[in-house]
Amino acid sequence: MVVLCLAAACGGGTEDDEPARPSVPVANPVDPATAGSITGTVTFAGVPPKPQPIKTATDPRCTSPVTTEDIVVGTGMALQNVFVYVKDGLGNLVFPVPQTPVVLSQEGCTYKPHVLGIQVGQTLDILSGDDTLHNIHAIPERNGEFNLAQQAKGSRNTHIFNTSEVMVPFKCDVHKWMTAYVGVVEHPFFAVTGQDGTFTLKGLPPGTYTVEAVHEKLGRQTHSVTLTAKGTQDIAFAYKT
């Protein structure tokens, strides 16, 4: 309702037109009564590579088996670790920043999760569950680079990103195989595909959106989606090697 009222206030719109976006940022702009969803799947076409074991002997404290995570394909050729988000179409809408932090954990000398999403301004909690030293080295292009030391199991660092950026690579320079990717966006409409390759972007106001899927190795794909009030649109991304 708020969106419709604002659209009417801006003038020029009709019932058949896409609701106009307010020129002034508005907090909490989504009317639950009209919100819809975009769902979909991400698949891999071709012969999926088998996860390769990684030698972790350079650190005797890294005893858990570690395998490559750059392309992970599940049953039904579902592609895991794909960051899917609304790239365009939300105009100037401003969304509240969740108070709950997003957790990036280091367990068994790997990052968990390997790919994650976070909102601008939201706290990223970086934890270590390993009894060894880690450095957390983020290499963004638009946000500031940082490199933090974690000395022991139970160490915790926090970070807040100031600018949207998809994706921000993370790495540990102590353990070369440790990499993670963080998608930083200004709204809550993002997801990371799991083992089944599916994603859901809930609570979107009606409108036309560009939805982008980002994979660390296979690149980016986009879909244009028009969502009606309370509608659900299903889209599919298919990656090839």
Add this chain to the structure above:
Amino acid sequence: MLHLFALLVAASTAVLIFAGGMVTSTGSGLAVPDWPNTYGWFMWTFPIEHWVGGIFYEHTHRLIASIVGFLIVVLAAWLWWSEPRAWVRRLGYVAVAAVVTQGLLGGLTVIFYLPDAISIAHASLAQIVFCLTITMAVATSPGWKRAYGEGLAPDDRTLQRTALATTALVYTQILIGATMRHTEAGLAIPDFPWAFGHVIPPHWDARIAIHFAHRVGALVVCVVTLATAGHVLYHHARRRPLSRAALLLLALVAVQVTLGALTVLSGRQHIINSLHVVTGASVLATSLVLTLRAHRVRFAMDAGVSSTVSTSSGGNATRPSSFTPRETRARA
């Protein structure tokens, strides 16, 4: 004794350059996020059980650098105390200033996440520090002090110019190599000896240009090295201080070109890559030694700097003069 110590300092500097090469080759430059501490520990108390993965390369590089820095300070102090030649004493002071600056650059490049400019400056100054230690080792050598006796070359201007040009070109080539290394251009041209299957790369970007410049530089260094060594072997074959340096220079350049090729063909295997770095430094050092020896006749004031004098204990010892430089200055 002083000469042996100067040789030790020069050798330890070469080890440090190899250790630095290992840091870059393994991508471990930021494995220790803090500086001058190591994960909050004072560098020398950092527990050895934590010397793992990338930390091993970065931390050992810092430790070796500290040792080399200390050795250079000791060498400079020793020169200040016992060396009568002002220019050699000054070399010691310059070396101390250079190694301190080098340490600061090493710290700054960690703090600022390895910016190309600081990292390249760090790599380039390392070669200057190495050259200073080599020069001090040469200047304190018995051969230099007795002007190499019969082995001394005449005032051969052609040799002096070509040797100096060779040293300058080798250093320039090392600068290009450092730029290539720190801008991740080491595999910008993935094949060897061709470039994308051609003599000249069929397409260009900044990294390909830097990489190709390093290959062209290698060719130039080979040509000038052959010219300089050829001149020495043709005109001064019997002057062993020159001919041995020339032959060593040829051998090192051959090894260096081979290591360069292997670096590309192995996909920058880190040990091969680091050997390429330290062999490059050795080429520079050998060229510098040849240059210094070719210019020895122009250091007239160094003639007979060492003489055997009688000590108060009645034994014989080699000392520059009856008085230490400090004593000489005090008398003046």
